[in-house]
């Protein structure tokens with residue numbers, strides 16, 4: 001509105017000098033009123049233009065600019081996590097399984113005999129906007145002199161490996177390495193002085209499942225208030241990506257240790273999954289507030305990764321699972337029975353109160369449609385299969401983890417979108 005008003009106020013001052021100008025002013029006012037709508041329209045177009053060019057006009061629009069690494073913003077009102085899968089044989093997959101030597105044998109489905117590649121050709125299309133193309137150069141340049149770290153369980157490890165696969169092609173062979181030290185795996189891009197790391201902490205807090213190799217413990221115990229046990233290894237990281245979910249789902253109450261794992265007589269209380277999970281989320285947020293700088297660093301949290309262990313959930317033949325599934329679930333409201341909505345509610349509740357800007361990657365719904373994308377039986381088997389298992393492949397299919405390339409590359413496309421265009 002400013003330009004028309006200020007120019008007519010100049011005219012008012014001049015009008016005192018000349019009745020001729022007064023008539024001219026009356027005429028201008030008349031025209032302004034007559035075409036007011038058009039002025040408004042032209043002006044709102046200009047505002048729109050400024051917003052598009054990254055010169056936001058209001059403080060709410062400015063918010064994203066304060067986030068480190070942001071170079072633009074996602075279209076107003078577009079929820080990038082709400083959309084559908086579209087077939088794309090031109091730009092997918094982002095890489096070939098055989099071209100990424102960092103994929104662990106639990107996720108190399110082709111190498112382990114998966115007969116189809118259908119699961120590699122899907123692209124996520126949000127309903128109200130398009131995702132920016134994953135630009136590996138931009139991502140790697142952004143990581144120059146920096147550390148990016150994924151913290152959580154084997155599903156987060158999958159997303160970590162996907163990120164490494166998406167970037168490693170840009171780095172010559174002798175200028176990169178991948179090493180593991182206990183709970184920490186570090187991919188180094190030497191000339192970039194950049195690392196992409198994974199830290200095993202399936203509960204984020206200290207637990208009796210913290211051994212990165214031997215952690216299959218049925219009687220899981222998590223120690224209250226113990227986030228620093230692992231958190232000291234996350235200090236100094238520039239981009240942190242957390243997840244935690246699967247290990248909390250035990251089918252019964254969660255055992256919470258009040259003292260220390262070294263106590264002879266352990267003081268243990270039992271909490272509902274939701275209360276235990278809330279406790280861990282709050283600990284994580286406290287750690288983030290105390291150790292991360294919102295002006296220089298970014299923190300992401302990836303929501304629950306769904307499983308597909310019960311074919312009746314999607315109206316399939318009873319007693320089966322993700323084994324031999326090559327098509328997507330088409331019901332837009334599909335939600336697997338293994339996926340606890342109450343945990344999603346806890347996440348929503350805890351984040352809505354967070355003072356630190358944590359970026360939430362809500363990948364649950366979009367992954368729920370992907371019963372075709374699991375590793376199923378096409379992975380390295382640690383123990384020889386029994387004749388009973390061989391006779392019934394669904395009995396040993398892995399319906400938790402995801403083949404690479406595949407679904408988890410999309411999680412990283414979403415991470416990319418939220419990192420640069422929050």
Ligand SMILES: *[C@@H]1O[C@H](CO)[C@@H](O)[C@H](O)[C@H]1NC(C)=O
Pocket residue numbers: 135136137138141
């Ligand atoms: C990717 O990012 C780099 C570095 O910012 C830029 O030079 C390049 O033009 C981008 N590529 C595409 C296809 O947008």
Ligand SMILES: *[C@@H]1O[C@H](CO)[C@@H](O)[C@H](O)[C@H]1NC(C)=O
Pocket residue numbers: 145146147193
């Ligand atoms: C390399 O990156 C680290 C942060 O990850 C930084 O502390 C260090 O100064 C960098 N070194 C060089 C030579 O740039």
Ligand SMILES: *[C@@H]1O[C@H](CO)[C@@H](O)[C@H](O)[C@H]1NC(C)=O
Pocket residue numbers: 324
């Ligand atoms: C896999 O599913 C197809 C139908 O989609 C079916 O014809 C075939 O028999 C199934 N294979 C096995 C081994 O169950």
Ligand SMILES: *[C@@H]1O[C@H](CO)[C@@H](O)[C@H](O)[C@H]1NC(C)=O
Pocket residue numbers: 081082344345347348349362364365
């Ligand atoms: C994540 O997305 C699902 C489905 O779109 C929605 O029901 C849920 O509320 C979202 N979670 C949060 C914490 O926003």
